[in-house]
Amino acid sequence: MRKRRRERLGSAVAAGDSVGAYNSFDIVGDIAVTKIPPESQTKAADIAKAIMSRHKNVKAVFTQTSAVCGDYRLRKLTFIAGEKRTRTVHRESGCIFAVDLDKCYFSPRLLGERQRIFKMVAPAEVVVNLFAGVGCFSILIAKQVPSAKVYSIDVNPDAFQFMQENIHLNRVPENVVPLLGDAKAIIESRLQGCADRVLMPLPEKAMEYLPAAVSTLKPSGGWLHIHLFEHAAKTEDPAEKAKQSVTDALYSLGVDFEVPFVRIVRSTGPHFFQLVVDAYIFPS
Ligand SMILES: C[S@@+](CC[C@H](N)C(=O)[O-])C[C@H]1O[C@@H](n2cnc3c(N)ncnc32)[C@H](O)[C@@H]1O
Structure with a gap:
């Protein structure tokens, strides 16, 4: 396209x-x-x-x-x-997203990833989106899977305000809960052990927030969608490198897991990639 x-x-x-x-x-x-x-x-x-x-x-x-x-x-x-x-309204996958590009992050290039994720969400799942921006992943999931509940966190007050507006515009106030603040602090204070699925669409911080993300999952286990950057020389496979980084980090947390899927979300420069790793954490 x-x-x-x-x-x-x-x-x-x-x-x-x-x-x-x-x-x-x-x-x-x-x-x-x-x-x-x-x-x-x-x-x-x-x-x-x-x-x-x-x-x-x-x-x-x-x-x-x-x-x-x-x-x-x-x-x-x-x-x-x-x-x-810089304020506009973007339409994507049947949703409407108001955004001010000067004050909030927004990328239409994440469309494919947003669609991939909502298709994985099962009825009645609890999803926690650690880095929600103006709410694109959260609202798309809520529209497509109305029985799901999404806790949607962002630390940027402007993004939070647009997220609230977008929840209203897309008529999903019953199943998206907007939360303003640092994801780690919010998880510690109110989202321990509640989620079937955790989204981490911020490659700069996802690995640092991995322990918090794991603590968000129910004791019955669940999915993590971890974004990260990798550099891969010509002879290296960025997907293998990303899988190894996540595997090492999860081992060090002492959880039982598998990593069944990795994909390149986009290329960010010569030999630099943004990837997403899907990890399943087994019951504790
Ligand atoms: C790459 S954007 C995510 C965009 C969004 N998921 C989307 O699809 O448009 C990352 C977001 O994480 C937020 N953020 C950064 N640090 C955070 C933190 N510690 N806790 C919660 N949100 C944070 C930023 O304000 C930003 O909106």
């Missing part, structure tokens, strides 16, 4: 002017977020014009001018063209 979009824009831009085959951008709601390389910065306005003429629904174009950083996983956005606002 992304590949097709890239090709279309590439030819549109190259045909009409000197912008070249610029092709790296995401569309969130009606806002396009580009990554313009330094050598193309002078063409930013032309690139924005090309995006807007090709994607009529796009009303604003920003360029990302910093890496995603900090506890809230935010990136600096610089306005290029269109309406000067």
